[in-house]
Amino acid sequence: MEELIAKRYIKAMNASADKASLVNMASVFSVLADSFKNEKFVQIIDNPNVSSNDKSEILLEAVSSADSSQVNNLIKLLVENKRINIIPAIAQELNKDIARSTKTYAGVVYSDTKITIKTMKELSDGLGKRFDSKISLTYVKDDFDGIKVDVEDLGIEINFSKSRIDSLMIEHIVKAI
CATH class of the missing domain: 1.10.520 (Peroxidase; domain 1)
Structure with a gap:
């Protein structure tokens, strides 16, 4: 309200x-x-x-x-x-x-492993190109098993979970057999 x-x-x-x-x-x-x-x-x-x-x-x-x-x-x-x-x-x-008017957004990267500044810049540049905006990302150490990128103002949440990737690989191998 x-x-x-x-x-x-x-x-x-x-x-x-x-x-x-x-x-x-x-x-x-x-x-x-x-x-x-x-x-x-x-x-x-x-x-x-x-x-x-x-x-x-x-x-x-x-x-x-x-x-x-x-x-x-x-x-x-x-x-x-x-x-x-x-x-x-x-x-x-x-x-x-x-x-919104300046197309400048701030986001957060959550991960349980340390992410290099170079990787953060690549993520920021890639998302910026994708959404035609300038996105600055900050790193927050979290218990998330993988990488999660959250840009709240744009409504973006992207995550790569190690356990999900492992389960998808196993599922794909089982289907191949």
Whole structure:
């Protein structure tokens, strides 16, 4: 539900801002979204005893370094409509929207074995050509028996499991006999 509301705000932001402003807003909202991971911050924001003006002042002070009237107006609007809690969803959806428009995506490679930088670059380049995008991959050591590539924003998940390949080879050999 929050994502749908966030998309409405982003649609309005897209109509009134250029790409550079959107990138700036995305970085501001990403920092604000990180604040929502702090328990004390969330307690203050969710506290009904804290007035809307105080909440607005807290958030506006947090984004004052951005020096953007659009960001300030959006914060005031969110506070006025009691939708402060969708700031993380706005940050996430805004980053996805920028990634779609610039065709730049980030993905993760999971494996139980170390993958070389060269292999990561080849995977990244291959996927980038396939999907006409720029894809940057990061490695995460996992218990997955093989290699799994996940680019969430593109909806791509590719995996090569050693046990599945072994079972397919055995099945093929049995059929050949």
